[in-house]
Structures are given as C-alpha cells and as structure tokens.
Amino acid sequence: MDQFLLQIFATINQIPHGKVSTYGDIAKFSGYPGYARHVGKALGKLPKDSTLPWFRVINSQGKISLKGPDFIRQSQALIAEGIAVSPEGKVALKQFRWQP
Numbered sequence: 562m563d564q565f566l567l568q569i570f571a572t573i574n575q576i577p578h579g580k581v582s583t584y585g586d587i588a589k590f591s592g593y594p595g596y597a598r599h600v601g602k603a604l605g606k607l608p609k610d611s612t613l614p615w616f617r618v619i620n621s622q623g624k625i626s627l628k629g630p631d632f633i634r635q636s637q638a639l640i641a642e643g644i645a646v647s648p649e650g651k652v653a654l655k656q657f658r659w660q661p
Contacts, residue, residue: 568592569603576617579642580659581652583621590661601626617642617659625650 568591576582582590584597593599604615616638620626625635625646636646644657 565591565593565596565599566603569600570613573604573613573615573618575661576614576659579644579657581617581619581623581639581644581654581657582659583623583654584618585621586659587618597621619652623652623654625652 569587572587572591573582584600585594587600588594588596591600600618604618607613607615616635625632625639627635632650636650639646639652644652646652
C-alpha cells in the first residue's frame with residue numbers, strides 16, 4: 562500500500578465514535594491538502610468488510626455523498642453512533658465535526 566493510502570487510512574481510523582470528518586479535512590490532517598477527491602476515491606475501493614470507519618467521512622457541506630443502498634448504509638451507521646442525519650443525508654458539522 563502506498564504512503565498516501567496508509568496516511569489517509571490512519572487518519573480516518575482516529576475519528577472518534579460519534580464524530581465525522583470531511584474528505585478535505587482528512588486530506589489536510591494527513592498532510593495532503595487539496596486531495597479531498599483522492600480520499601473519496603480511496604474509500605470507494607475499500608472492501609465491504611473493512612473495519613475502517615469510512616462512514617464517518619462526509620463532504621464539505623456536511624452531507625453524505627453516496628447514493629442508493631450505500632447512502633442508506635452510511636446513514637444507518639452514523640445514526641447508530643448517535644449522529645443526527647437528516648433524510649437528505651445532512652449532518653450538523655458544528656456539532657459533530659472532529660477536530661484533532
């Protein structure tokens with residue numbers, strides 16, 4: 562695995578239960594500012610059984626970017642951690658954003 566992926570996954574693994582982060586924040590905290598899209602692409606390639614808390618990563622507007630069954634899966638995982646998610650997939654970043 563390359564250094565970028567190792568760093569991104571290590572950062573995502575630090576997001577605490579009940580908190581979210583954005584693709585851009587993960588890129589920045591990992592030392593790759595401006596690589597938000599690459600974070601999304603890396604998460605899109607995770608195996609279904611991954612233990613990485615991928616579902617805690619949302620877009621900069623505080624919304625779930627996924628569609629269909631994946632949207633439902635991410636929304637349910639966040640709600641299970643006590644994170645309020647609107648029917649449109651919006652999360653209150655002011656309340657739930659992780660700041661390391």
